[in-house]
Amino acid sequence: MANRHLSRTVAMQALYEWDFNGRKGNLTQIARNNFKNTAPGAEEDQFAFDLVAGVEKNLTDIDKIIQETAPEWPIEQINIIDRNILRLGILELMFLKEVPPKVAINEAVELGKVFGGGSSGKFVNGVLGTLFRKVDPASAAAPKEIPESNQPADSGVTQSQ
Numbered sequence: 534m535a536n537r538h539l540s541r542t543v544a545m546q547a548l549y550e551w552d553f554n555g556r557k558g559n560l561t562q563i564a565r566n567n568f569k570n571t572a573p574g575a576e577e578d579q580f581a582f583d584l585v586a587g588v589e590k591n592l593t594d595i596d597k598i599i600q601e602t603a604p605e606w607p608i609e610q611i612n613i614i615d616r617n618i619l620r621l622g623i624l625e626l627m628f629l630k631e632v633p634p635k636v637a638i639n640e641a642v643e644l645g646k647v648f649g650g651g652s653s654g655k656f657v658n659g660v661l662g663t664l665f666r667k668v669d670p671a672s673a674a675a676p677k678e679i680p681e682s683n684q685p686a687d688s689g690v691t692q693s694q
Contacts, residue, residue: 537632538640540581541621543567545644547585548617560585587624588617595623602664614649615656622661627668634665634672 547564551557564585568577588595596608599619608616622641626634638661645653665672 537578537580538643539572539575540578541584541640541644542647543572543578543581544584544588545614545617545621545648546571547581548588548620549613551585552613552617560589583629584621584624587628588620591624591628592620595620595627598623598627598664599660602667603660612650612653615645615653618644618649618653618657619660622657623664626661626664634669638662638665 543564546567547560550563550567551560561582564581565577568575568581599606599608599611599616603611611619618641621644622637625632625637625640632640638658641661642654642658645657649657
């Protein structure tokens, strides 16, 4: 099975092509063609097809979330790459929920860094981070746990035995 990062990349490329062409064409077929063209020899992964189908099915709701989370950026003015990376990230955060939110955000940020402009990663991180803090404020604000073996000796933390 292909890895999920590759599947997200193929899905993003398919969404870009579909959006660029006025949202015409069969997204599943576009994704299938992208597997053949950009990942020759890689096994097609159902996850990529689930992503494009999920974005297509929930496009109105996803775009509404983008508009609410980034109100200073009308959806049509967001760079087409960034717009479709945000769509994938929001799909994973709000609709699929198969991976932890921070993983979904990180994957979207990485796509932005690789395929977007110089500030795409920061933009995607800002929008998805804002959304995550809005829908799950407790998890977003929770401090990261430090494993006991990584705590400084003079941290004042007592270890139970």
